[in-house]
Amino acid sequence: MTNSMRTTLNKFSTYLDSLVAFVVVAVIGMIIVPLPAFLLDILLVMNIALAILILVLTLFTNSVLDFSSFPTLLLLTTMIRLALNVSSTRLILSEGEAGQVIDTFANFVTGNNYIVGAVIFIIIVLIQMLVVTNGSSRVAEVSARFTLDAMPGKQMAIDADLNSGMIDEAQAKQRRSNLENEANFYGAMDGASKFVKGDAIAGIVITIINLVGGILIFSINGSYTVTEALAEFGKLTIGDGLVSQIPSLLISVASGILVTRTANDKGFGDSLGKELFRTPQVLYIVATILFLFAFIPGFPFFPFALIAVLLVTTGYLLTQNEADQQKVSEAKQAQADTIHKKERSDEPITSFQVDPIAIEIGYGLIPLANEEQDANLTSHIQSVRKQLSHEKGIVLTPIRIRDNLQFTPNRYAIKIKGNEVASGELYVDKYMVVEPELIDIDIKGIPTKEPAFGLDALWVDEKDRELAELHDLTVVDPLTVLVTHLKEVIHQHAHDLLGRQEVKQLLEGIKDQYNVVIDELIPDILRLGEVQKVLQNLLKEDIPINDLVTILETLADYGTLTKDPETLTDYVRQSLKRTVVKPHLDERGQLNVLTVHPDTEERITESIQKASGGSIPVLQPRVITSFFDSLNQQHNQLEAQGVPHVLLTSPKIRAATRNLLAFNFPDIAVLSLNEVPNDTQLETRGMIEATL
Numbered sequence: 001m002t003n004s005m006r007t008t009l010n011k012f013s014t015y016l017d018s019l020v021a022f023v024v025v026a027v028i029g030m031i032i033v034p035l036p037a038f039l040l041d042i043l044l045v046m047n048i049a050l051a052i053l054i055l056v057l058t059l060f061t062n063s064v065l066d067f068s069s070f071p072t073l074l075l076l077t078t079m080i081r082l083a084l085n086v087s088s089t090r091l092i093l094s095e096g097e098a099g100q101v102i103d104t105f106a107n108f109v110t111g112n113n114y115i116v117g118a119v120i121f122i123i124i125v126l127i128q129m130l131v132v133t134n135g136s137s138r139v140a141e142v143s144a145r146f147t148l149d150a151m152p153g154k155q156m157a158i159d160a161d162l163n164s165g166m167i168d169e170a171q172a173k174q175r176r177s178n179l180e181n182e183a184n185f186y187g188a189m190d191g192a193s194k195f196v197k198g199d200a201i202a203g204i205v206i207t208i209i210n211l212v213g214g215i216l217i218f219s220i221n222g223s224y225t226v227t228e229a230l231a232e233f234g235k236l237t238i239g240d241g242l243v244s245q246i247p248s249l250l251i252s253v254a255s256g257i258l259v260t261r262t263a264n265d266k267g268f269g270d271s272l273g274k275e276l277f278r279t280p281q282v283l284y285i286v287a288t289i290l291f292l293f294a295f296i297p298g299f300p301f302f303p304f305a306l307i308a309v310l311l312v313t314t315g316y317l318l319t320q321n322e323a324d325q326q327k328v329s330e331a332k333q334a335q336a337d338t339i340h341k342k343e344r345s346d347e348p349i350t351s352f353q354v355d356p357i358a359i360e361i362g363y364g365l366i367p368l369a370n371e372e373q374d375a376n377l378t379s380h381i382q383s384v385r386k387q388l389s390h391e392k393g394i395v396l397t398p399i400r401i402r403d404n405l406q407f408t409p410n411r412y413a414i415k416i417k418g419n420e421v422a423s424g425e426l427y428v429d430k431y432m433v434v435e436p437e438l439i440d441i442d443i444k445g446i447p448t449k450e451p452a453f454g455l456d457a458l459w460v461d462e463k464d465r466e467l468a469e470l471h472d473l474t475v476v477d478p479l480t481v482l483v484t485h486l487k488e489v490i491h492q493h494a495h496d497l498l499g500r501q502e503v504k505q506l507l508e509g510i511k512d513q514y515n516v517v518i519d520e521l522i523p524d525i526l527r528l529g530e531v532q533k534v535l536q537n538l539l540k541e542d543i544p545i546n547d548l549v550t551i552l553e554t555l556a557d558y559g560t561l562t563k564d565p566e567t568l569t570d571y572v573r574q575s576l577k578r579t580v581v582k583p584h585l586d587e588r589g590q591l592n593v594l595t596v597h598p599d600t601e602e603r604i605t606e607s608i609q610k611a612s613g614g615s616i617p618v619l620q621p622r623v624i625t626s627f628f629d630s631l632n633q634q635h636n637q638l639e640a641q642g643v644p645h646v647l648l649t650s651p652k653i654r655a656a657t658r659n660l661l662a663f664n665f666p667d668i669a670v671l672s673l674n675e676v677p678n679d680t681q682l683e684t685r686g687m688i689e690a691t692l
Helices: 003-014 016-032 037-059 070-095 100-110 114-164 169-220 226-259 268-276 280-294 301-339 341-345 363-369 377-392 462-470 478-492 500-521 528-540 548-558 565-575 577-584 598-607 621-641 651-661
Strands: 357-361 400-403 411-416 419-425 431-434 446-449 456-460 474-476 590-596 608-611 614-617 646-649 670-672 681-688
Touching (some): 037 226, 070 169, 114 169, 114 226, 114 400, 169 226, 280 301, 363 377, 363 400, 363 478, 377 400, 377 478, 411 478, 419 478, 431 462, 431 478, 462 474, 500 528, 500 548, 528 548, 528 565, 548 565, 565 577, 565 651, 565 670, 577 590, 577 670, 590 598, 590 621, 598 608, 598 614, 598 651, 614 651, 621 681, 651 670
Parallel strands (some): 357 400, 590 646, 646 670
Antiparallel strands (some): 357 411, 411 419, 446 456, 608 614
16 A cells, blocks of 8 residues: 555545534435435445445454444444435335336346235345344344353453453453443444344335335326336335345344354454364265265256265365375474474473462452442552552562352452461441440441451441441441451561562662672572572561662671571661661650560570571470560550550570560560660660569
């Protein structure tokens, strides 16, 4: 295509909207304004050409979305045919003729036998109404229903692909748009098919009017006798009916082809040819049967034998083509085997890998993942991933959402590396009221526990939600409950989600600017796995790893002295002292601490032993119990007063003390003196002592 042709087409498309608007208005005008016979001939030919164009276009359409304007076009072509019918009727009844096209159709189809023409016209109308249009309308109706029913599952599949990283945001948006457009198309086709059926009925009525009206008008005014009028207007009526109904039939067939097409990347002819002639044995069987019919007495030999020979020839050509393709395939395979023989012998076994993090939901919670809603699970998860990546400094992998038919309808579960770590129940039509016992009024609902923090709660209806809000209670929608629980689970298990691959991604993210420290550290001083363990230790104690450069520089400084992850972690914590202390300061910027009695600290120091999981003090059970009781008492007092606090120890016992308290007191932060900045004011709130 030349540049001048492209320019012309671009200019044409610019004015296409205006042209379509003009055509629509002109169609309405054709019903009112009389048309001369020569102009009617041109418009009738254009109508036939348009019908053929639409039919052929549907044969080359791969999906209904490629021709999504078809329902509207169906209405427009119906109005064009009706307008032409009105114009031809006006000419027939006023002048006794309707142009050369209608006259030619009448003479060519009917000859001198108008009964034959009338029968052909009726057959065409019946085929269109009872077979093509009726079937197309039913297919469109069922397809629309099935598409709507399958939308939640398809949307979840799109969300799952998005969360797993198989597609990006733009692709997911395009697939959701295609899904919506497909449902809208079938719904529109269900209604648009009624236009064609109404057009056929209108064609019958107009034909009867032309015949009866023409005979009455021209026989009464003396232009024709009744017999002559019957002959003349019978011919014109049949010609007019055929000229209008043949394009209508073509478009009806086109609509039937379009709604029965399944989406693929091939046109109808390509798909039909490959599917109909893919098995040569079938062609041989059909040819044999036709040969048998040809030799039965009374059956015409030549037609059966001719078709049988054609089928045998086609089957032979297909067999030869398959053999040639097989030879080419074998040659390519032999070449590949020669080149990759060694690699193929050592080919690894591929196994299914679990998702780092996933959410499974019962079928009753599927509406939470509906993309049509402004607030949905997928969008909230994306926000959580961005927020936690900013807060914790880690790269969160996509979170997969699956429906689990084995769950009760309202149950959900959060899994880390295939293992369920948290679960709960939600009611999509209710709201959660947290700590309802704080007010005296009676609120009816389903008792439950807030899943993220274990607070008493109630699931209440909409009417009780307003009452709870009036009394300043915390009211949370089910989606927020789930997202909050997910966020808390990720906080608790961030260290489990940081694998070597994620560490490598973090390093690559800063390598352009800080390649010197990375090249110095890995692999000459520490291996990637050793860096990973230090980062996991930090995350385990809720210390963000946003300042990755400082962490790497500290590891480079001390990595030559020790390879122990626990010791390296303490060095890094000291370098991040402001980051470590900041979450525990009160509103005055003061750090409230509980200290360890010197005797107890000495006892812990003497009992520390190294294990695979880190340092641990090996104390007598009664000593540990006494230590826990003392800590628990003072911790609860400060909690009741709303005072943020930490346990402050000497550097040599910090790690061992943290490991000792990890299970029973996971929320108490353990800091060493070396991790507190010099300008931070300390206030001692108590001393922990273990008595014998």
